[in-house]
Amino acid sequence: MRPAESTPLLAPAAIAETADTIAAVQEPDGAIPWYTGGHTDPWDHLECAMALRIAGRADAADAAWDWIRRTQRADGSWATSYVAGQIKDEFADSNQCAYVATAAWHTWLATGDRAFLHRMWPVVRGALDFVVALQATGGQIWWARSASGAAYPEALLTGCSSTLHSLRCGLGIAALVGETPPGWEAAAGALRHAVGNHPERFADKRRWSMDWYYPVIGGAVRGSDGRARLRSRWDDFVVEGLGARCVADQPWVTGAETCELAIALHLVGESVAAATLVRDVQRLRHVDGSYWTGWQxxxxxxxxxxxxxxxxxxVLLAVDTLAGGVTEAAFRGDDLPAWPPAPGHGSDGAGSDGAFEDPQRSCA
Known part of the structure; x- marks a missing residue:
């Protein structure tokens, strides 16, 4: 892992320029699609809201949150995708629904706005209740529920790792608003144990880089075990000077995966390597401050x-993480409740021995 230079990752003006390109795509109802005319999914919409907040675009971030509140369904879920204000894919993805808790916690850290937390609490509670209802007996959470209410009996390691962190953020929000949601703590403990110890309970997606690094971001594997995990498949996914592949068997590096890997590296103390990756991905920066999705x-x-x-x-979230901003605190778990125990595992259900090799935004 080569050293990074000492210059800033992005200047304030460049950060503002990039945020403006996200806000320019936002639709009048507050939805943030992948690109103009594209579809909106709740997870990526919320990621954009987080980035807009830390970049000073509170207006656009607030509009994004208004969209989340308006579009939540009675069962606590959202559809998987929307186009021009209409539902495209009606089924609900559990990780997409859970992410509202991570984004709400991030907003709390950025603003200190307790009224926001109280306003969003019913949204977070409904979403996480929906997600916990999809938990299997082995601790893993099924990835989706159909419009008719049937669960898809497959669990994804990336999605479950992200959901694990969202459950912990939900517990943090509950504590702040004075609520005790039944079942979340036990669900988080069982999920953490499954992610950290039972790769056989998840679909085999090891060709995707997200399955490699997301257990670190989600908190199931940290410290020396996290470093060992990231080293274990470095040569499979990282292309010197370019960034991280989306999938191991394609000559394609992608900006989002590279920046998420940088966050994971920083969380286990590999900040020099993390900064190098964020600098490498600047080759994807467009003249207007937006970013190409990937480089073949x-x-x-x-x-x-x-x-x-x-x-x-x-990119903005990775830059904020490495600068010691609220994104670092959000994913490091600052001020969140201690990890709940896994069933039958005393006070620590981590089981994080780094012994599993095995995610998913859609890659070819």
């Missing part, structure tokens, strides 16, 4: 031909 380095072309809002958001 065999053909030497940007692919796909889009500047995705969630790639720009991932």
């Amino acid at each position: 380095f065999a053909e030497r072309v940007y692919w796909p031909q889009e500047q995705s809002t969630w790639t720009a958001a991932a």
Whole structure:
């Protein structure tokens, strides 16, 4: 891992410029699609809201939260995708629904606005109750529920790792608003144990880089075990000078995966390597401050031909993390309740021995 230079990752003016490109794509109802005319999904919409907040675009972030409140369904879920204000894919993705808790906690850290937490508490509670109802007996959480109410009996390691952190954020919000949601603590303990110890309970997605690093971001594997995990497949996914592949078997580095890997590295003390990756990904920066989704380095072309809002958001969140901003605190778990125990595992259900190798935004 080569050293990073000492210059800032992004100047304030560049951060503002990138945030403005995200806000420019936002639709009149507050939705933030992947790109103009594209679809909106709740997870990436919330990631963009987080990035807008830390970049000073409170107006756009507030509009994004208003969209979340208006579009939540009676069962606590959101549809998986929306286009131009209409539902495109009606089924609900558990991780997309859970992420509202992570984003709400991030907003709390950025603003200190307790009224916001109280306003969003019914939204967070409904979402996490929906998610916990999809937990299997082995601790893993099924990835989706159909419009008719049937669970899809498959669990995804990336999604469950992200959901794990969201559950802990939900517990933190509950404590601040004086609520005790039944079942969340036990669900988080069981999920953490599954993520940290039972790779066989998850679909085999090891070709995706997210399955490699997301257990670190989600908090199931940290410290020396987290470092060992990230070293274990470094050569499979990281291309020197370019960033991280989305999938191990394609000559394609992607900005979001590279920046998420940088966050994971920073969380386990590999901040020099993290900064290097964020600098490497600047080759994807467009002249207007947006970011191409990825670079196909065999053909030497940007692919796909889009500047995705969630790639720009991932860059801003990684920059904030490495600068010691609220994003670092949010993912490090500052001020969150202690990890709940796994069933039958005393006070620490981590089981984080770094012994599993195994995610998913859709990659070819």
